[in-house]
Amino acid sequence: MHSYYREHARHYVSVDCVIFGLHEGKLNILLIKRRMMPGRDKWSLMGGFVEQGESLDDAAKRVLHQLTGLENVYMDQVGAFGDVDRDPGARVISVAYCALLNFDDQDHQRVTDNNARWVALDEMPELFFDHPRIVEKALEYLRQQLHRKPLVFQFLPELFTLSQLQGVYEAVLGEKLDKRNFRKRVTELYDLEKTDMIDKSSSKRGASLYKFII
Amino acid sequence: MHSYYREHARHYVSVDCVIFGLHEGKLNILLIKRRMMPGRDKWSLMGGFVEQGESLDDAAKRVLHQLTGLENVYMDQVGAFGDVDRDPGARVISVAYCALLNFDDQDHQRVTDNNARWVALDEMPELFFDHPRIVEKALEYLRQQLHRKPLVFQFLPELFTLSQLQGVYEAVLGEKLDKRNFRKRVTELYDLEKTDMIDKSSSKRGASLYKFII
């Protein structure tokens, strides 16, 4: 390595994951209750240090996998947070990621083992570090991207009803939508294949199950 | 410091600045020809290491100031780039920022001393590292944010003509705009104060100078 590098400081770098999932019609985030200092017994995002030979994206995937047992989950980088005193224990620069997953896919045992809990957005406890800012930015990012990419389907199983799909939009945007306008828009915006299966879990009449075609 | 941290790797962290300016009606980026290894004599973005006790934002401001002599310039974080081999000299995690400045404000002497040059977007030389990706992402970010925040004024002096303003939009978006539609939209979108001063530098008739009111 050139001496050019050696004279500079090196830093701990972590990734923090804002893990979004839909639960009981509400947008939830997966939080952990810290078992170690600093911030023991306080709520925070799930995070981990970036190790040698590990890219930022890989570190984020690893952290998510540790907590949920899931792989191939949709993740996006939200931004880097590098205030000097953001972590009271040491100077740590953190890169935040958000993950969007189908609530039912997770490994509940792992989640429990990690001292983690799903919390609805409007019931968030006080978070440690600068994690409130990170959550805020992730949410803003999610809401923006919702209009640009077909992210909603990440929250749903492969087969879903249009009402479920609408529920995701409403939960993420935090507002009610008109059913007819929603269906018109979504069916011309996305390639949705109507299957001949009917879901009866949420109504007596039953609703057609759809599949999203990429 | 808790032992919790010590077992983890530490990394060099740098900031790289995508410095945008408008020159001769085109969107330009300020590039430097590297004087040191790795990548000596190749073109790259201006960057610098994040030091102890320095936040990411502060590091970006410092780097920009070193190169241009400017302070209080509009900067935004574009994202973090952390592939393991992105820098062939060492493992360096980089956080990219973009800066928007008025071309005429810079300290040209400093720019020259730093071996830097303004290059139009469509004349970009091959860039070192993963800097092409960074530039691409910064440009995408800039074009997106253009519709959300009053960024255009960062490229202009305090007083400007509507034609200059339109020129900025056209240069950033890379497309011609309709004059009447542009003027209608911009005057109802922003609070523009028409001064009684006339700019004659670009036409015989002269154009009114406007001021942007925050």
Next chain:
DNA sequence: TCAAAAGTGTTCAGGGTACACCCATGG
């Protein structure tokens, strides 16, 4: 007098929003 940029309104189409009723079924 002419070249070159400044300045100025109207028309039209398409997308987004508001809005109400019948259907199928399980309990």
Next chain:
DNA sequence: CCATGGGTGTACCCTGAACACTTTTGA
């Protein structure tokens, strides 16, 4: 038989796009 969620079409408005001519003045 009724409560519950599923499913469907139209009218209106407003925003965004297309479009051409007059004005001023320095060279």
